Amino acid sequence: MKKIFSFIIFFSVVFANAQHTTPNNFVGTPDSAVLKIKIFKFNQYNSVDTIVLDTSQKHIELFDNYTQDLVPVVNLGQIATPSLPLVFANRINFDGFIFLSPYKNYLLDPKSSFYFQNNNPFTDLTYLDGPKIREEQNLNAIHTQSFRNDSVNVGLRFNMMTAMNIADNKSNSSINKLSAWYARKFKNYNLFVSIYSNKIKRIENGGIIDTMPNFDPTNSLTFFLKEEPANIILYRGYYINHSYNLTKSIKARHIFQYSRISKTFIENNMNAFLGAPQLSNFQTYDSIGLRSFDNTFNLSIDKKNKIGISFTNRIQRAYYFRGYFYNLNGIFLTDNFLSGNIQNFAIGNLTLSALGNFHFIQRKAGDFDGKFELKYFFTDSLYFVFNQSFKKETPDYFLDYYNGNYQSWQNDFGDIISFTATARFISKKYHFEIGADYRQYTNYIYFDSLISPNQVNSTINVNTLWLHKSFYFGPFVTDLNGYWQQTNANYVLNIPEFVASGSFYLDVPLVKGALALNLGLNASFTSSFYAYAYSPSIGAYYQNFKTETGKYPVIDLFLTGKIKSAIIILRFDHANAWLLQNYYQTTEHYHLYHHYLRFGVRWWFKN
Numbered sequence: 001m002k003k004i005f006s007f008i009i010f011f012s013v014v015f016a017n018a019q020h021t022t023p024n025n026f027v028g029t030p031d032s033a034v035l036k037i038k039i040f041k042f043n044q045y046n047s048v049d050t051i052v053l054d055t056s057q058k059h060i061e062l063f064d065n066y067t068q069d070l071v072p073v074v075n076l077g078q079i080a081t082p083s084l085p086l087v088f089a090n091r092i093n094f095d096g097f098i099f100l101s102p103y104k105n106y107l108l109d110p111k112s113s114f115y116f117q118n119n120n121p122f123t124d125l126t127y128l129d130g131p132k133i134r135e136e137q138n139l140n141a142i143h144t145q146s147f148r149n150d151s152v153n154v155g156l157r158f159n160m161m162t163a164m165n166i167a168d169n170k171s172n173s174s175i176n177k178l179s180a181w182y183a184r185k186f187k188n189y190n191l192f193v194s195i196y197s198n199k200i201k202r203i204e205n206g207g208i209i210d211t212m213p214n215f216d217p218t219n220s221l222t223f224f225l226k227e228e229p230a231n232i233i234l235y236r237g238y239y240i241n242h243s244y245n246l247t248k249s250i251k252a253r254h255i256f257q258y259s260r261i262s263k264t265f266i267e268n269n270m271n272a273f274l275g276a277p278q279l280s281n282f283q284t285y286d287s288i289g290l291r292s293f294d295n296t297f298n299l300s301i302d303k304k305n306k307i308g309i310s311f312t313n314r315i316q317r318a319y320y321f322r323g324y325f326y327n328l329n330g331i332f333l334t335d336n337f338l339s340g341n342i343q344n345f346a347i348g349n350l351t352l353s354a355l356g357n358f359h360f361i362q363r364k365a366g367d368f369d370g371k372f373e374l375k376y377f378f379t380d381s382l383y384f385v386f387n388q389s390f391k392k393e394t395p396d397y398f399l400d401y402y403n404g405n406y407q408s409w410q411n412d413f414g415d416i417i418s419f420t421a422t423a424r425f426i427s428k429k430y431h432f433e434i435g436a437d438y439r440q441y442t443n444y445i446y447f448d449s450l451i452s453p454n455q456v457n458s459t460i461n462v463n464t465l466w467l468h469k470s471f472y473f474g475p476f477v478t479d480l481n482g483y484w485q486q487t488n489a490n491y492v493l494n495i496p497e498f499v500a501s502g503s504f505y506l507d508v509p510l511v512k513g514a515l516a517l518n519l520g521l522n523a524s525f526t527s528s529f530y531a532y533a534y535s536p537s538i539g540a541y542y543q544n545f546k547t548e549t550g551k552y553p554v555i556d557l558f559l560t561g562k563i564k565s566a567i568i569i570l571r572f573d574h575a576n577a578w579l580l581q582n583y584y585q586t587t588e589h590y591h592l593y594h595h596y597l598r599f600g601v602r603w604w605f606k607n
Contacts (some may be wrong), residue, residue: 038117040183042110042192042241044355045341046253046298046310051114082534082587084541086526088439088462088485088495096316096333097290098396099263099539103200103233108159108177110239110257113194115183116153121145123605128569131596136163138600153183175200188245193238200233202536229267229536236260243298255296262289265537267405286404286537288320310339318397322404333397336361351375364394367415381428391418399445399453406451406537413455417442431470438463446492447542451535460489477520479503494543496526496550505558516562521575526550533588544588552584569600 039051082102100107116122123143130136137160144155159177179196237259244252264287293315300308314337319330337359345352354372359365371389378384395413402409424435439462448454464485471478483499505520528551533544557572574584577595 037122040115040117041113043343045343045353046241046255046296046308047300047306047343082541082590084532084586086496086499086586087466087483088464088487088493096292096318096396097261097288098398099288100233100235100261102534102539102541103202106161106175106177106200107198107235108157108179108196109235109259110194110196110237113179113181113196113239115181115192116144116146116155117150118144118146118153119150124602125605126600126602128598128600130163130598137161151185154181156180173202190243192241195238196236198233198235200231202231202233203229229265231536231539232264232266233539234260234262237292249302251300253296253298253300255294255298257292257294257296259292260289261291262287263539265404265539267537286320286322286406288398288402288404289318291317306343306345308341310341312337312339320398320402320404331397334362335359335364337364337367349377351377363397367393369393379429383426385422385424385426387420387422389418389420392416393418395445402538404537407535409452411453411455413445413453414443416445431472433466433468435466436464437466444489444492447535447540449533449543449545451538451540451542456489456492458489460487460492462487462493462495475507477503477505477507492543494530494532496529498525498527500525514562514564518558518560520558522556522558523553525553531586531588534590541587547588549585549588552580554584565604567602569598569602571598571600572596573598 037053039053041049041051043049084102121143122145124141126138126140128138130138139161140157140159142155142157144153146153157177157179159175161175163173176199177197179194181195182191182193184191237257240254240256242254246252264285266285294312295314296310296312298308298310300306312335314335316333316335317330318333337357339355339357341353341355343353352372352374354370356370357368359367369389369391371387374386376384393416395411395416399413400411419440420438422435422437424433426433441456441460441462444456444460445453446456462485464483466481466483469480471480480502481500485495485497485499487493487495501522501524503520503522505518508517508519509515510517526549528548530543530545531547531549532541534541553576554574555576557575559570561568572595574595
């Protein structure tokens with residue numbers, strides 16, 4: 001608590017007293033609160049995507065994805081609890097480190113790194129204060145500035161999230177994220193560097209037994225475990241992307257990335273809810289990790305970098321330790337693959353993007369994946385999008401070999417084959433989107449109710465339909481979202497059949513570009529389904545067919561306002577709690593609490 005307030009005071013004093021200037025990238029008069037600034041991010045094609053951060057949004061509840069990440073106006077639940085989407089997503093990501101999947105949404109990595117283009121210093125400060133019973137807080141601070149007519153950009157981003165467990169031991173859960181970047185553009189040479197560090201400390205309370213008679217999550221006597229098993233997750237590394245223009249239409253690029261990621265589980269009590277550990281010493285200790293070195297050589301062969309080929313050499317060291325006195329030396333994994341890409345290649349009103357990878361050495365030999373996207377523009381605001389992907393992948397190393405204190409296995413799983421096809425029809429003018437998604441999996445791997453990986457021999461199909469529509473009646477705004485999803489493998493995939501959400505609010509622009517007010521509510525509902533259970537020891541979801549969740553509406557009330565370059569957030573989450581029930585859950589035993597009040601502020605500083 002004291003740390004976060006110290007940071008707020010520091011940033012407020014330093015940047016609020018900075019000399020006021022009129023940067024070239026401000027729109028309107030010098031007193032205007034509207035700021036437009038360019039943000040650069042590298043995409044999957046190794047080229048740059050440009051995002052415009054625009055502070056003039058009138059509809060504060062309708063931020064773009066970048067802004068939503070910085071202004072957490074949605075219900076976070078309890079910070080650092082397992083993060084599980086309700087709409088279907090492939091929860092097992094075979095990317096070399098499966099046991100971090102519930103926490104991936106919290107991590108900074110090169111894909112989420114960005115670079116700015118701003119002639120003058122720019123500071124973005126966000127603070128969110130959650131319910132007092134858990135002392136939940138979130139602080140996000142960004143400072144960046146450019147030099148030499150935007151040819152040099154440096155920046156720093158710091159994000160801290162803390163929360164006390166709702167158990168009576170009041171143990172702290174925290175997430176600390178830090179990233180720094182440097183970008184330099186010469187005439188023919190460009191350099192982008194990003195350094196990132198993540199640390200998640202999660203003290204588990206073991207969940208709550210909600211099958212007890214007269215269950216009350218506010219009563220500490222119903223908590224299942226109080227011995228504080230701890231998860232510590234570290235993810236650190238750096239990323240260098242530099243390129244040289246050989247000719248006007250040919251660019252050579254080299255990318256180097258180093259990452260170190262680990263998960264450590266410590267249990268101080270042998271009689272924990274996970275069962276008796278295999279070691280005889282009092283304190284048990286499991287740690288698994290992966291170090292990766294990636295070298296990528298890319299050649300773009302057109303003026304706008306839309307066509308390219310790449311070669312990547314990846315060397316990884318996978319390891320795990322069991323206990324303080326026993327350890328298994330790491331194993332080295334080598335992966336070489338070729339890539340080819342076409343990005344936004346236009347033929348009349350049609351644009352094509354495609355990406356393919358083929359792996360040809362050691363464990364991953366023979367793996368390949370490909371994806372393409374077609375866009376057809378009827379008008380600038382009316383278009384059709386079709387995506388298709390196909391993938392053949394060797395299972396994650398840790399799915400075949402693992403020997404921990406609470407779970408151990410040795411498998412020889414076959415390759416996973418997946419196919420997806422997605423179609424969307426979008427109208428920006430009428431604020432409308434309708435879409436359909438089809439997925440097919442062969443040899444899908446999941447964790448059963450005994451927390452052991454298993455492979456499905458049959459083919460799994462998943463179908464999803466969705467609809468998004470916004471209505472504007474003067475100052476009244478209605479945003480509606482609906483999903484229907486169906487699978488032939490309910491015994492493997494725990495997903496709700498229906499998901500619906502909506503926002504209903506009054507949008508009052510009081511002063512153009514400087515003052516706005518949103519007052520309304522958000523509501524969400526899912527049909528009943530079996531919520532996944534979560535294993536703290538390996539950090540993965542597993543099957544649960546005992547406890548159903550869903551079939552329950554959640555309503556949040558909000559009052560958000562924009563005053564020049566500041567946004568004020570006031571939310572009353574789970575406002576309907578006293579009418580129906582005090583809690584709800586999306587992961588078994590991890591309840592989202594009864595109603596509580598949140599307060600937040602975001603402030604753009606014009607330095």
